[in-house]
Amino acid sequence: MTVIVTGGAGFIGSNFIFHMLSAHPEDRIVCADKLTYAGNLSTLRPVMEESSFRFVKLDICDRAGVYALFEEEKPDAVVNFAAESHVDRSIEDPGVFLRTNIIGTGVLMDACREFGIGRFHQVGTDEVYGDLPLDRSDLLFTEETPLRASSPYSASKAGADLLVMAYHRTYGLPVTLSRCSNNYGPYQFPEKLIPLMIANCLNDKPLPVYGEGKNVRDWLYVEDHCRAVDLVLRKGREGECYNIGGHNEMHNIDIVKLICAELGKPESLITFVTDRKGHDQRYAIDPAKIRRELGWTPETGFQDGLRKTIRWYLDNRSWWEEIISGEYQSYYQRMYGGR
Numbered sequence: 262m263t264v265i266v267t268g269g270a271g272f273i274g275s276n277f278i279f280h281m282l283s284a285h286p287e288d289r290i291v292c293a294d295k296l297t298y299a300g301n302l303s304t305l306r307p308v309m310e311e312s313s314f315r316f317v318k319l320d321i322c323d324r325a326g327v328y329a330l331f332e333e334e335k336p337d338a339v340v341n342f343a344a345e346s347h348v349d350r351s352i353e354d355p356g357v358f359l360r361t362n363i364i365g366t367g368v369l370m371d372a373c374r375e376f377g378i379g380r381f382h383q384v385g386t387d388e389v390y391g392d393l394p395l396d397r398s399d400l401l402f403t404e405e406t407p408l409r410a411s412s413p414y415s416a417s418k419a420g421a422d423l424l425v426m427a428y429h430r431t432y433g434l435p436v437t438l439s440r441c442s443n444n445y446g447p448y449q450f451p452e453k454l455i456p457l458m459i460a461n462c463l464n465d466k467p468l469p470v471y472g473e474g475k476n477v478r479d480w481l482y483v484e485d486h487c488r489a490v491d492l493v494l495r496k497g498r499e500g501e502c503y504n505i506g507g508h509n510e511m512h513n514i515d516i517v518k519l520i521c522a523e524l525g526k527p528e529s530l531i532t533f534v535t536d537r538k539g540h541d542q543r544y545a546i547d548p549a550k551i552r553r554e555l556g557w558t559p560e561t562g563f564q565d566g567l568r569k570t571i572r573w574y575l576d577n578r579s580w581w582e583e584i585i586s587g588e589y590q591s592y593y594q595r596m597y598g599g600r
């Protein structure tokens with residue numbers, strides 16, 4: 262089949278493309294990506310020449326461009342990773358999050374209706390459920406947990422999720438939706454916690470921990486997420502949502518200390534900075550449905566995954582050094598200077 266993967270020059274989308282090309286060599290993968298600050302064509306260099314792969318620079322909000330691509334490729338399926346994805350940026354400037362995450366998703370689904378499609382899969386986040394208290398480890402997000410987004414980012418993703426389910430109910434569009442917990446692994450943009458701390462550690466720069474570092478995130482190695490999305494795409498039931506996570510809750514401060522230990526850097530680099538506005542306390546996914554229905558379980562434990570990730574950033578310094586030498590510097594100054 263031909264699969265359009267949007268946002269495939271970003272972190273999870275690129276890992277998904279690598280997974281698909283190796284797991285399903287019979288499929289054709291067409292990556293459509295606007296190449297925002299978060300998209301990086303050099304990430305896709307290893308597959309650029311493959312005959313079953315095509316890259317198209319495209320904004321998912323560009324209706325004429327999206328329709329032209331569908332006309333040309335006649336895709337069997339679409340997997341939508343394209344999004345503005347960073348909470349701190351959404352607090353600074355929400356508008357582009359509403360545009361790409363909600364309007365863009367709508368444009369893609371309109372094209373799916375117009376040209377006919379076997380499956381539209383929306384890549385969602387557990388952040389749409391809001392947060393859980395730190396002292397209630399018995400509580401987990403299930404697919405039935407009400408949406409209660411806290412940030413402009415998560416609210417825009419919740420809007421997209423609602424639209425996806427509405428297109429299923431109203432037009433019968435064959436959709437699936439997955440909501441994953443925090444990912445980590447190769448090719449993650451160094452604005453997110455783990456790669457930012459690795460890069461700063463390697464440059465002996467302060468490690469800015471928000472608040473007291475007690476917030477909890479539920480971490481999943483990116484390849485496990487990619488396998489799960491592939492499984493939902495092929496075997497998931499139409500109109501259903503699947504939570505993806507591996508029961509791996511960690512306090513932020515413990516992750517930063519682990520990174521220091523792995524890199525042999527002193528914990529004195531840790532600097533507590535002003536907390537994020539509206540900072541979600543804890544995320545924790547109940548993945549029982551995807552395990553029960555599709556037999557998915559994570560394969561990479563956290564310690565192993567973190568070591569592999571750190572190794573990747575050590576071995577691929579030019580990938581992230583190029584990023585942090587550009588516009589990133591002014592982002593960093595805006596976000597962390599005087600915090």
Ligand code: NAD
Pocket residue numbers: 267268269270271272273274293294295296297298299300301319320321322341342343344345346347361365384385386387418440441442443444445450
């Ligand atoms: P990312 O920011 O690394 O990549 C986003 C990609 O989308 C970039 O390549 C960017 O160029 C592209 N893009 C942005 N706007 C676009 C537009 N208008 N048209 C076309 N392309 C556009 O994000 P990521 O971390 O890889 O996340 C991918 C998806 O997974 C997002 O939908 C995100 O909400 C979701 N998600 C992420 C996580 C996580 O931990 N990173 C967890 C759960 C879900």
Ligand code: TYD
Pocket residue numbers: 348349443452453454455457469470471472474476477478513537
């Ligand atoms: P992040 O990687 O931005 O993911 P999200 O907010 O979408 O879960 O942040 C993960 C956690 O790490 C979150 O609680 C905020 C915190 N954090 C810091 O303490 N310092 C930082 O510099 C960053 C980027 C995040």
